[in-house]
Structure formats: C-alpha cells, structure tokens
Amino acid sequence: MRSWTVLIFVVLLHACNTTPQNEVIDGILEVPENRLDSDSRTLKLVYKVLKAKKADSLKAPILYLQGGPGASTLIMEEYWKNHLLRNDRDIVLMDQRGTGASGANCIDMGKAIIAIARQDLGPKEELLALDLIFNQCKEAVNQKGVDLAGYTSQENAADFEDLRKDLGYEQWNLFGASYGSRLGFTIMRDFPLSVRSSIFVGVFAPESQLSGETVIDFEKSLFEVLRRCEQSEKCNSRYPHLKNRLLKILKKLKSEPLHLEYDSQLFVLNRRDALLLLHHSLYSRQSIANIPKIIEAMEKGKLEPINNALQYIELIYNLVNWPMNNSVMAYEELPFIDSLEIINAHGKSELRFDITTFEGFNSLSDWHPFRASVLENQPVVSDVPTLMVSGSLDPVTPISNSIEALKHLKNGYRVDFPDESHDLANPCFLKIAEDFLNNPFQKPDLDCSTIRQPLEWNLAKPSQ
Numbered sequence: 001m002r003s004w005t006v007l008i009f010v011v012l013l014h015a016c017n018t019t020p021q022n023e024v025i026d027g028i029l030e031v032p033e034n035r036l037d038s039d040s041r042t043l044k045l046v047y048k049v050l051k052a053k054k055a056d057s058l059k060a061p062i063l064y065l066q067g068g069p070g071a072s073t074l075i076m077e078e079y080w081k082n083h084l085l086r087n088d089r090d091i092v093l094m095d096q097r098g099t100g101a102s103g104a105n106c107i108d109m110g111k112a113i114i115a116i117a118r119q120d121l122g123p124k125e126e127l128l129a130l131d132l133i134f135n136q137c138k139e140a141v142n143q144k145g146v147d148l149a150g151y152t153s154q155e156n157a158a159d160f161e162d163l164r165k166d167l168g169y170e171q172w173n174l175f176g177a178s179y180g181s182r183l184g185f186t187i188m189r190d191f192p193l194s195v196r197s198s199i200f201v202g203v204f205a206p207e208s209q210l211s212g213e214t215v216i217d218f219e220k221s222l223f224e225v226l227r228r229c230e231q232s233e234k235c236n237s238r239y240p241h242l243k244n245r246l247l248k249i250l251k252k253l254k255s256e257p258l259h260l261e262y263d264s265q266l267f268v269l270n271r272r273d274a275l276l277l278l279h280h281s282l283y284s285r286q287s288i289a290n291i292p293k294i295i296e297a298m299e300k301g302k303l304e305p306i307n308n309a310l311q312y313i314e315l316i317y318n319l320v321n322w323p324m325n326n327s328v329m330a331y332e333e334l335p336f337i338d339s340l341e342i343i344n345a346h347g348k349s350e351l352r353f354d355i356t357t358f359e360g361f362n363s364l365s366d367w368h369p370f371r372a373s374v375l376e377n378q379p380v381v382s383d384v385p386t387l388m389v390s391g392s393l394d395p396v397t398p399i400s401n402s403i404e405a406l407k408h409l410k411n412g413y414r415v416d417f418p419d420e421s422h423d424l425a426n427p428c429f430l431k432i433a434e435d436f437l438n439n440p441f442q443k444p445d446l447d448c449s450t451i452r453q454p455l456e457w458n459l460a461k462p463s464q
Helices: 074-081 109-118 123-143 153-167 179-190 212-231 233-238 242-255 271-281 291-300 303-319 322-332 339-348 355-359 361-365 399-406 427-438
Strands: 024-032 042-050 062-065 091-094 172-177 195-201 258-262 265-269 386-391 412-417
Touching: 024 153, 042 074, 042 153, 062 153, 062 179, 074 091, 091 153, 109 123, 109 265, 109 303, 109 322, 123 322, 123 361, 153 179, 153 322, 172 179, 179 195, 195 427, 212 233, 212 242, 212 271, 212 291, 212 339, 242 271, 242 291, 258 303, 265 271, 271 291, 271 303, 291 303, 322 361, 386 399, 386 427, 399 412, 412 427
Parallel strands: 062 091, 062 172, 172 195, 195 386, 386 412
Antiparallel strands: 024 042, 042 091, 258 265
C-alpha cells in the first residue's frame, strides 16, 4: 500500500480565536474534465469561501490546497472557521476534481484496502489483491465515462485559476500541505501572476524523488526517533534497547504474525503491516510519542496501542479518493521512478523491506496509460515569495526537498522545526506564517523555530 501518498495535512492544533463565525459562501464551479478534449464532459466542483471576519479587509485571500492527492478539502472548514489567519483574509476551500463532493469515484476503496491488510498475505498475493480491487474500480469509472487523463496536477491547477477568476480575486496566497505543495508549485508555474505568495508545509516539489529515497527517508526518521528515546533518560528507562527490540519483533512477525481483534474482526498483523503502522505513526509528534509503546505492544501482543494506530491509518485511507490518487501518481511520478534506485535502496535497507510491495507501485502501472512529459519532473523557477516549512522527523517529505526547491526560488525562505514531523502545526509556525503573509518580500523572524520542544513520550505502563 502506498502509504506515502496519503500525505494529508491533518492539523491537530486548532487556533484559539473564538470570534463567532462570519459569512460562508457556497458555490459550484463547472470545468471541463479534460481541457485537451473539445468534447470533454463537465465536472461540478464544490467550493466554500469563508469570508474574513474583518468585513472591510482588503487583504488578498488564502487558498488552501489539500494533500493526498485525493483528500477532500471541505472537511477542513471547521479548522479554518476560527483560524487566526481568517481574521483579515478570506479562506477559499474547494474539493479538488475527483475528491469529496467534486465527483469522487469508488468511495469505498479505502475499506477494501484495509480488508486486504487484515489478511496474512505474501507480497505477491497482496499485489494480486490490490490489482483486483483497482481493476474493479477502473472498470466502474470507465462505465461512468470518466476520462482518467484529466486527473492531473496541471488540470487541477487550471481549476483553481478558473475559480480565482470566477470569485473576482486579483491574486491570492497559496497555503499547501504535502501534495498541496506539489499542486501549489504547479499553480506558481502555470499562473504566476495570480499568486501573491505561497506557504508550503511538508514540501513535495515536482523534482522531489519518490523512489528509493522513500525507504531511506522512512528509516532515517524511524531510527532518529528511536535514538531520541535512547537519549531521553525517562524514555530509555521505560523502553530500553528499543531498536534491537524492533528488529527482533519484525523478524518474528515475518514467520509468526500477530493475530488480534480489530473492530470486532480478526486482523493478522504481519511484518509489512507493522512497517506500515510505524510509517504512519511517524507523521506527527503526537503519534511519534506512541512509537515505543507500539513496539512494546507488538512484542507482548497488547491490543490497545496497535488498535489506536490502526484506527488512524483506516481514517486516512477512507479520506483519500484512490482513483484521483492513482491517476495523479501514475501520470506524474511513475514515469520518473528509477527501478535500479529502488533495488539499491532495498539492498541498503537495515529493515530489508521491498518498497515496490510496500508502496504498491505495480498497481499504479496498470491504472492508466497516460504519462507526463519531463516538465512534471523539473524544478519550478519563480520569483513568487515562498515560505517552505519542514519537520526534521518527516518520513515522507524531508528537509532536503525544501533545500533543493529553494535553489530555484528568488524570494524563497525555509524554516525547519527540529522536533516536528509531516503534520506540522504550532504557535511558532502560525506566527511566522502571519508575519510572512503581511510582508512576503521580507524574511520573517524565524528565531522561535530554534527553540527545542522535546518529544513527550507515552510512558504509561501497559494495562493488565
């Protein structure tokens, strides 16, 4: 299962402003499914505009770009409703084509993927099972007349440009997370005059590689977390020799999977499931704090920590629209994956897992035949003021992505949080973001980002 594609910005820290909700405008934008086809059918994309609480504000709005690809955007309305940045700026939300209320297809795919994970399947069996459900979905969308060639970041970006014109905004500020940053870069490239500034969290630029580096980034993040536990007197005392224990339990799960009850049904947790569970647990500092307890739970067969982690994975997988996800990734990433690099990375991996199985690239190759030109793998050269925010513990969009993208951004800045991961939100970031939005051509004060916030480990003893 392609766990790294579920790059959704699920914010856990809500703004503290309690001002009553102001006007919300609901609307539908009609766009062609494929702008290269004169006979293309029309899509209806659902959007909301959360008007600024300061009614007479003339500041350029914020366009929020959701991650995934394939996650719904309108689910973020509650988060943005009382957000600090809404005080004097409109917040624009629109479910991207093929997601949420904007023509989502095969909405039960997430459940089907979790059903596969429940079983103790070998690598080849798992691939066959994934291929089966993807093929069933592809047959269903073909019967509906869906043109899979139209589900790309370029078409997605053109949708938002049409929305900007429809709403009458001269420019707006982009706020993208994970895949939302990939989409944001595309908007900056294709419609540079429409963008006043950009803020990207968990940077995934077009040139970012998602092949062998996926293994490396995962292991680097995981082992750094284990190292930090070892350096913490309390964590190390509670969970000694954590790395060795992890390697030992992963080896055991390969031949002796753990049978447990999850959601009133049997779940057979094998080695690949355990890696998937750990991978997703690395996405935020809140879930990272539970990783030592999860490793202990896999050793001792304790259900609660594992069930909690599985619930989060199931939530994310059900939020993603997989046809949209597959279409974007097959078009924009698959052509640029280096198979030899994947093999080499697998050979160097201390965890020794096969990324082609772990991420399910084989299923992608049969999704559709459309492949992007080299343009979709090239850096975006831009003078749009851009703030890129990264967490040092991020297992999917490492700091190196920001470093590379910054080389091509004349007015780019980056800020790194040493104790944060992929789902990053804290008061310091919000302050930096607000300052940047007000003066995007001036480097914001980043001093607060250097103040360390050590991980708060879950040290609770297992229940008896």
